[in-house]
Amino acid sequence: MSPPDAAPDDSALYLIDAMSLAYRAHYIFISRPLINSKGQNTSAAYGFTNSLLKLIEDHDIEHAAVVFDEGEEDTFRKEMYDDYKANRDPPPEELLENIPYIKEIVEGLDIPVLEVPGVEADDVIGALAKQAEADDADVVIVSPDKDFKQLLSDKVSIYKPAKGDQDFEIKTGDTFRDEYGLDPAQFVDMLALMGDSSDNVPGVYGIGEKTAQKLLREYHSVENLIDHADDLSGKRAREGMQEHAEEARLSKRLVRIRTELDVGLDWHELQRRELDEEKLTAVFQELEFDSFGDRLGIEGGEGSEEETDEDDPDLQFDFGPYEKVQELDPEAVDYEVVRTEEELHAFADRLGEEARYAFDAEATSRDPMTADLVGLSFSSEAERATYVPTPLPDDTPTDAVLDVLGPVLARDTEKLGHNLKYDLLLLKQHGVEVGGTLFDTMVAHYLVAPEENHNLDDVARSVLNYKMVPIADLIGDETDRDSMREVEVETAAPYACEDADISYRLADELEAQLEDGNVLDVAHDIEFPLVHVLATMEHTGIRLDTDVLDEILAGLEERLSGIEEEVFELAGEEFNINSTQQLGEILFEKLDLPVVSKTPTGKPSTKESVLQELSTEHEIPGLVLDWRSTYKLKSTYLDSLGELVHPETGRLHTSFNQTRTATGRLSSSDPNLQNIPIRTEMGRQIRRAFVPKDGWALLSADYAQIELRILAAMSGDDAMRATFQEGGDIHTDAAARVYGIDPEDVTPEQRSKAKEVNYGIPYGISPWGLAQRMRMPVDEAQDIIKQYRKSYPGVSQLLNELVEKAQDKGYAETLLGRRRYLPDIDSSNSNARSAAERVAVNMPIQGTQADMIKIAMNRIHDRLAGDDWATQMLLQVHDELVFEVPPDELDAAQTMIDDEMRDALPLDDVPVTVDMDTGDNWLEAH
Known part of the structure; x- marks a missing residue:
């Protein structure tokens, strides 16, 4: 509940952003949707209504409106930039089916429902807000959308629905200035520089939130930054503004809410009087x-x-609308602080007697490889916890504190915590190895609700109906704020203790949910042990040869310049190759090339498939494709890889993400190693920069065609199994069967087409999709797929069965029981249903592969540690593991790794094969 002086008076205008609240309501219940006796998913309507009633109950609302996007017409932003919101998935069918009910409920509450054709809800809200503000009225915008921050003022505030319960977080002009050090009107410029991936707003490459704030404090606006681009001190910001000024201007036009629009409404008329x-x-x-x-x-x-x-x-699950949300009550908990060395020793003795406890680390940064430890909190009983600041208040130094706690943490006792990989890495950097089995509540929640958010605040709200103390209460929001080091121990202690306490309380609840979801073994046998493995890999890192990077970068820049010169010469003028509008003018107006397809606004498209088709008509489209791929490689990797090298270790420490993908696969960030292209020569060259220690070798071990082998085992298809059992080439065999010829007569082109089908069929590839990939007629693609299904009847039967099982259970699962819930599997919307059916087929295969390689990683890690090897596991990318191996261990390491990978998850009568090689860099080893 907001404090009394934070809310406007009773005559305020409340403007409610309908779709953002409906989305939020739908996804709160995504893993356990509300289904009534008629089989309707009512999650969005229920959550939306609950939020709205909460607002009405807490505030005597007289003027209000609920604003929807009209949705039938393209807006001016789409006309301005045809890729605007292009990467957004369509709303779930169940959510859309709730919208008419939401409108009826809103109308029944006597709140006007507003929809203005061709105008986004943001602009309607902005126009009405400024209209009311001009009349000296208070305005409250109810929305989680950050874009509305640009409207904040002394009269306009934002109620941002908090996650997990129905409280609202209040944003005002003053809180904005405190948070960012900028005026709210400058938030438009900040968004223009940062970009917005959710709306596909490009922004300026190389400028993130922190840099944007810093630049705007000095230069105030995008336009002034462009004028002074040459004067900027930071290389990335300077080059970004020099090279992407047009994107910055476009982005600012896209993100600015159009408050001057005449929406044909008078805010005084937006009144509610009595219920219908x-x-x-x-x-x-x-x-x-x-x-x-x-x-x-x-x-x-x-x-x-x-x-x-x-x-x-x-319906037994308590969704929480009437249960009071729990918060930290200092009177109800027993939280203590260790202040002296004597107290530290006494606490360490007590902790050493515990067989199971939760712990959490406080630090100065989100990067565990560069952060300083601020303190550790521990809990071995609900509502009890202890905080150990580092250094202690009696000036006992951090090293001395860790000398006492380190041996206790190293013992073989169960440790509980949330996102334990961070804590393990941070402590490794401070010389402490954490031993024992783990129960990571973030990973556990990911297994029971893979589509939900997994940060501790969200999990506490979802599982315990508990609202945690926000970190912003201690150090402020986001960037340029204090770190935990600046927070007084007395202030930090309850926050730190709460983290450990809530992690302890969550563990038992999530253990029960893991058991109910039949994924308890996946958690304890695969995912929890993997936390130790990933922490070790990240801490080890991999060496990067920056001289090779510089060489590759110089080559890419030279190639870009060469392509540009060639394009400009062919076009007869210079233009911005990265501008779809300018490129379209060259291709379709100046060169009069045929329009292959159009954007939703009716403009000629310049997307990749169009350029591929037009490349047979003129040289420029093919050159633009080369330019785009080269530029993406340069901007994504070459411009930033060197900056990510750790200043002390001299190595690259990528972060492996265990809870990001719904299939169970690992992803990586800073940098994203999964997306380094391997099919292009330029992409392969980047791997040349990844090197071992001097005198050592990199060893790459890659599962061969593992997903097809899993498919063969799961389907029991005789033909596919036989090929693998006999050591044949599955793509040649498929081509021979599809084309009705002997394997020795298969041409490279036929094998290539069969390979696309082999990998496409388990992912639900359509005839049209295959035709696009292989540039063949749709009829031919349809015949190939039809013949493929006849050739492998077991595979065809399995695909049907996987969809049927998902329809029956509501989820897809791997061989070991990992689940992915599919709320759209029975959708009346054919597109949504088809997408869910593709996931139902793909997830069991891809997820089983993820389980297999994780098991292998756990076993190899244990072997390396237990047998005292020097060999180190460095990377996991798709089906591949990369190791750093000394010469004297090379043969033994190859044998051990091959054994553990092949035996990780035996497949019924289908052999598992591992391709392995070594080299002086990653490219040579792969």
Whole structure:
């Protein structure tokens, strides 16, 4: 609940951003959707209504409107930039089906529903907000959308719904200035520099949030920055503004809310007077929301939630609208601080007697490889915790504190915590090795609800209905704020203790959910041990030869310049190759090339597939494709890899993400090694810069065609199994069967087409998709797929069975039981249903591969540590593991790694093969 002096007076105008709240409501319940007795998913309507009623109950609202995007027409932003919001997935069908009900409920509450054709809801809200502000009225914008921060003022505030309960976080002009050191009007410039991936706003390459704030404090606006681009001290910012001024201007036009628009409405008319009880009763009965009727004093009907709760176990889950959200109560918990060396020794003795406890580290940075330790908190009982600051208040230094706690942490006892990889890495950097088995509540939550958010605040809200103390209360939001080092021990201690306490409380709850979801073994046998493995790999890092990087970068820059000169000569003028508008003018107006396809706004498209087709008509489209791929390689890797090398270790320490992908695969960031191109020569050259220690070798071990082998084992297809059992080439065999010829007669082109089908079929590739990939007629692609299914009937049967199982269970699962929930599997929307069906087929295969390589990593890690090897595991990329090996261990390491990878997850009658090689760099070894 907001403090009394934070809310506007009763005559304020409340403008509610409908779709953002509906999205939020839908995804709060994504892993356990609200389904009524008619089989309707009512999550979005339920959560939206609950938030709206909370707002009405807490504030005596007189003027209000709920604003929707009209959705039928393209907006001016789409006309301005046809890639605007291009990477957004369509809303889930279940959410869309809730929208008419939400509108009826809003109208029943006598709140105007606004939709203005051709105008986004943001602009409608912005125009009305400024209109009311001009009349000296207070305005409250209810939305989680950050873009509205540009409207903040002394009269305009934002109520941002908090996650997990129905409280609202209040943003004002003053809180914005405190947070960013800028005026709210400058938030437009900040967004223009940063870009916005959710709306596909390009921004300026090389400028993130922190740099944007710093630049705007000095230069105030995008336009002034462009004028002074040459004067900027930072290389990335200077080059970014010099090379991407047009993108900055475009981005600013895209992100600015158009408050001057005439939306044909007067804010004074947006009044609510009395409920339409008849309408509300009807819609609440339809959705079985009779508890809301009780809340509003409206008589309910039959079939209410209360009457069905006792009978339907699926409705036993308490979704929390009436249960008071728990928060830190200093009187109810026993949190203590270790202040002296004497107290430290006594605490260490007590902790050493515990067989199981949670711990959490506080540090000066989110990067564990560069952060300083600020303190450690521990909990071995709910509502009890101890904080050990480093150094201690009696000036006992950090090293001395760790000398006492280190041996306790190293013992073979179970450690609980949230995102333990961070804590393990941080402590490794401070010379402390954490031993024992782990229970990571972030990883556990990922296994039971893979589509949800997994940070500690969200998990505490979701699982315990507990609202944690925000870190912003201690150090402020985001960048240029204090670190935990500047926070007084007395202030930091409750926050730190709460982290350990809540992690301890979460563990038992999540253990039960893991068991209910049949993924307890996946957690304890695969994912929890992997935390130790990944922490060790990240801490080890890999050596990077920056001289090779510089050489490659120089070559790419020379290639870009050469392509540009060639394009400009052919075009007869210079233009911005990266501008789709300018490129379109050259291709379709000046050169009069045929329009292959159009954007949603009717403009000629210049997307990759179009340029590929046009490359047979003229040289420029093919050159532009070369330029784009080269530029992407340069900007994504060559411009930043060298900067990521650790100043002390001289190595690159990528971060492996264990909870990002719904299939169970690992991803990586800073840098993203999974996306380094391997099929192009330029992409392969980047791997040349990854090198071992002097005199050592890099060893690459790669599962051969593992997903097809898993497919053969799962399907039991005789033909596919036989090929692998006999050591044949699966792509040649597929081509021979599809084309009805002998394997020795298969041409390279036929094998290539069969390979695309082999890898495409398990991912639901369509005839049209295959035709696009292979540049063949759709009819030919359809015939190939049809013949493939005939040739491998077991595979065809399996694909059907996987979809049917997902429809029956509501989720797909791997051979070991890892699950991915599929709420759209029975959707009436064919596109949404088809996408879910593709996931139902793909996830069991790709997820099983992920399980297999994780098991191998765990076993190899244990062998390396237990047998005292010098060999180190460095990277995991797709189906490949990369090691750094001394010469005297090379033969033994190859044998051991091959054994552990092949035996990680035996496949029924299908051999697992590992391709292995070594070299002086990653390219040579792969």
